[in-house]
Amino acid sequence: MSEEILINVTPRETRVALVENGVLQEVYIERAQRRGLVGKIYRGKVCRVLPGMQAAFVDIGLERAAFLHASDAVPRGTDEEAAGDGTIADITQLLREGQEISVQVIKDPLGTKGARLTTQITIPSRYLVFIPYIANVGISQKIEDEQERVRLRDIIQLFMSDQHGGGYIARTAAEGATAEALRADMLFLSKLWQSVSEAEAGASAGTVVYDDLPLTIRVMRDMLDSGIEKVRIDSRESFQRAQEFCNQFMPELETVVEYYPGDRPIFDIYSIEDEIQKVLDRNVQLKSGGYLVLDQTEAMTTVDVNTGGYVGNRNLEETIFKTNLEAAQAIARQLRLRNLGGIIIIDFIDMSDEEHKRQVLRALQKFLDKDHARTQITEVSSLGLVEMTRKRTRESLEHVMCETCPTCGGRASLKTAETACYEIFREILRESRQFDTQQLLVLASQEVVDLLLDEESTSLAELEAFIGKPIKFQVESLYTQEQYDVVPV
Numbered sequence: 001m002s003e004e005i006l007i008n009v010t011p012r013e014t015r016v017a018l019v020e021n022g023v024l025q026e027v028y029i030e031r032a033q034r035r036g037l038v039g040k041i042y043r044g045k046v047c048r049v050l051p052g053m054q055a056a057f058v059d060i061g062l063e064r065a066a067f068l069h070a071s072d073a074v075p076r077g078t079d080e081e082a083a084g085d086g087t088i089a090d091i092t093q094l095l096r097e098g099q100e101i102s103v104q105v106i107k108d109p110l111g112t113k114g115a116r117l118t119t120q121i122t123i124p125s126r127y128l129v130f131i132p133y134i135a136n137v138g139i140s141q142k143i144e145d146e147q148e149r150v151r152l153r154d155i156i157q158l159f160m161s162d163q164h165g166g167g168y169i170a171r172t173a174a175e176g177a178t179a180e181a182l183r184a185d186m187l188f189l190s191k192l193w194q195s196v197s198e199a200e201a202g203a204s205a206g207t208v209v210y211d212d213l214p215l216t217i218r219v220m221r222d223m224l225d226s227g228i229e230k231v232r233i234d235s236r237e238s239f240q241r242a243q244e245f246c247n248q249f250m251p252e253l254e255t256v257v258e259y260y261p262g263d264r265p266i267f268d269i270y271s272i273e274d275e276i277q278k279v280l281d282r283n284v285q286l287k288s289g290g291y292l293v294l295d296q297t298e299a300m301t302t303v304d305v306n307t308g309g310y311v312g313n314r315n316l317e318e319t320i321f322k323t324n325l326e327a328a329q330a331i332a333r334q335l336r337l338r339n340l341g342g343i344i345i346i347d348f349i350d351m352s353d354e355e356h357k358r359q360v361l362r363a364l365q366k367f368l369d370k371d372h373a374r375t376q377i378t379e380v381s382s383l384g385l386v387e388m389t390r391k392r393t394r395e396s397l398e399h400v401m402c403e404t405c406p407t408c409g410g411r412a413s414l415k416t417a418e419t420a421c422y423e424i425f426r427e428i429l430r431e432s433r434q435f436d437t438q439q440l441l442v443l444a445s446q447e448v449v450d451l452l453l454d455e456e457s458t459s460l461a462e463l464e465a466f467i468g469k470p471i472k473f474q475v476e477s478l479y480t481q482e483q484y485d486v487v488p489v
Contacts, residue, residue, distance in 0.1 A: 006232050007233040012033070014029070014031075016215060027339075028219070038107065042102070045098065046058055058101070069116075102209065112298075125185045126185060128168045135167045136169075137157055152175075159186050160186075196209055223372070224246075225253075234261075234262075239258075286330055290306055290308045296340065301343070324349055324356075332367030341389075421451055427484075444476065444479060449474075
């Protein structure tokens with residue numbers, strides 16, 4: 001399987017596309033005005049402690065106070081055994097109002113929710129993640145070879161004897177890394193933490209004491225491995241920075257990174273711009289003729305699978321099975337592409353064959369194994385639904401690129417002109433009884449006024465006779481179908 005990373009850099013925006021076998025799989029967008037907060041370390045001030053929620057709100061200088069749950073408020077100096085025993089201390093014993101603490105953002109503000117925080121600070125590098133306050137050695141679960149896990153643990157523990165506290169987690173990229181490379185990572189993280197500690201000591205509440213790397217370098221750190229054939233960057237300055245990073249931390253992959261000087265926009269190579277536009281649609285067409293419908297809500301994302309124009313060749317059960325298999329692959333891709341997270345409910349077409357259900361679930365799991373985010377899938381429920389979760393730290397692509405519709409307020413529907421007419425009738429009755437006036441003026445959109453003067457003209461005449469007052473109309477071009485005003489004149 002061939003994999004490429006394309007990086008498009010402009011002064012105000014950086015976009016990264018992960019392409020597998022010529023098909024876009026993931027897109028990341030970072031804008032100068034709205035950089036993500038995940039990974040940033042703040043000096044914060046506790047503004048509210050809520051014992052009933054076992055949580056606290058912390059002011060870190062943002063518009064909304066950030067949320068810190070007791071499970072994420074680990075006291076400093078906690079050892080490995082205490083950290084992993086599953087007990088959660090009372091929030092009132094950990095924090096008090098007005099207290100200044102250092103916190104790290106683990107989830108960006110999403111919708112109406114503020115950022116999610118933790119006091120268990122971590123700082124990642126190429127091969128390792130440094131944990132300053134827990135003397136623990138962890139190994140990524142994606143490294144399955146037991147001998148390799150033991151080797152990495154032994155190397156880290158040997159080097160930790162020279163350190164002054166803290167622990168490390170070996171990332172997936174550490175598999176096969178030399179002892180010298182791991183040692184260099186540990187020294188780098190140690191020096192970095194020292195500078196963070198110094199900045200932390202003199203920082204006031206609401207101050208950033210550590211900021212994560214820019215998107216281009218984060219991609220180098222987190223995604224670049226032996227499976228990536230090419231990394232193409234269309235900015236010479238960003239290319240040079242990426243090369244310097246590779247030369248320092250992964251010299252064996254330095255040749256993979258190349259500068260793209262072409263006149264044709266880099267995202268046009270694999271029609272990525274068109275794919276990004278498709279991401280904003282609710283419906284996703286399948287090759288067989290079926291389609292998916294994806295809806296994001298505050299609580300969860302729902303995915304509905306439909307056969308559409310696919311009628312199959314053999315029987316109904318076989319048609320449903322093939323549609324669901326194709327949908328499983330498409331769903332896995334759409335979750336990565338749209339960066340959907342949290343709770344996800346998938347409504348596959350009902351299958352009566354238990355073996356078919358198992359095969360569809362296995363197919364879904366297989367396609368999700370390529371996902372960089374952690375996922376968890378349940379069995380098919382009694383209602384025929386598949387419930388799953390996908391780790392979410394940053395906003396979805398739709399939330400980054402779009403905003404709530406000012407016309408419908410995010411409902412994705414408008415009242416019909418007919419509904420507006422009947423509301424106007426009721427408002428006219430209300431106004432005529434409340435005010436002693438000669439006539440009433442109705443301000444409404446063109447569609448509503450046309451309907452009132454045409455199809456509803458009889459009802460309008462009856463209403464005028466009933467209230468004993470004339471009713472005049474005025475078209476307001478800026479009004480939507482839902483907007484109107486009834487003015488006593």
